[in-house]
Amino acid sequence: MRLVAATLGRILPATVTICFIAALLVTLPAAVRAASYSALVVDADTGRVLHAQDADEQRYPASLTKMMTLYMAFDALKDGRLKMNQSLPVSAHAAAQPYGIGLRAGQTITVRDAILAAITKSANNASVVLAEAMGGTESKFAAMMTKRARELGMTSTVFKNASGLPNRAQKSTARDMARLGIALIKDHKSYYTYFSTAEFEWKDAVFPNHNHILKRYEGADGIKTGYIAASGFNLVASAKRDGHRIVAVIFGGSSVKARDNRMVQLLDIGFSKVGDVPATVLAEKKGRDDTSFGLISSAEASTGHSAPRPARKPDAAEAAIGDWAVQLGAFRRPASAEKLLNKVRGKLPEAEPLVEPVEDGKTTLYRARMTGLSEADARTACQKLKREKVTCSVVSPDAG
Incomplete structure (x- = not known):
């Protein structure tokens, strides 16, 4: 340089x-912004997983972290430790946080305005104001966040700050964030409506909600976006249609547009599958690994044992919506697959990159794929790449 x-x-x-x-x-x-991709789609009413990809891999949550800060603020409002119109002091530490609303040390902000700033603008300084009001210091509050996460069943999450700003030790998973999203909806129904706020006025400024899905998707009413360079573009979204509620999570989107497009696909997948199996019932907690959100089928409940689940191919609706892929090659080193994906990601902004390990005898190969496409988009994309001398093939959902 x-x-x-x-x-x-x-x-x-x-x-x-x-x-x-x-x-x-x-x-x-x-x-190096090609963050690893994870996704999960859950029926929020039954806990049934409708779609999953690397849902238990730890990722950087970025501003999805604010979901826990807000959950704990709602806890405090419910038990009287905070009041909506209460004025909170802005410390020098809070005022120094990047990417927020115009707060200066010595000022005050109401609990309500801090909550709305954290939801719509994803204001880091407002999040720290809330954290200090509840925990004394941000670091003490982060320890409280992690403890609360464990109580909610978020066993793979560690919080180190209240905002989601970069910290190597702050990790979560798509499954844990889905748990948190469902907890916000079920535990704090009266406060959850704040997540659908279209815009927030502060002083002379108006801040629109970062969550574009609220306008794009019928029935969407939350929840939170997130981004740092190490995480890529994250999003937890929820929508309700015909009496069914879906919560979907994306970690590692390559752009706002690609992330939002994929979220629309995932929500469509969820609603297309939400009623296609028998009703589920709550499982006994004793001795069970709660990896399926604590739910089992009615057959399992009657026998006390897990019923065998037949292998399932994606249905026609899911395949049409976005489980087709374009494969670019298979490599002995994952770095080689990542390098190729980085080269073409700008050519396919609507797709999500995936490095997929595959056993080939005694060796492991790493497939480089652009995923989340419809059949028509996958075929068009591959034709476009071939014209640019990039080798590729179209992969259907049931190709393995």
């Missing part, structure tokens, strides 16, 4: 050189 700067400095004006280097620095991290 120093050599580039020195060379450019001899041939370009100083202002142009500075702008070029700044642009280069912004561009360089793009190659």
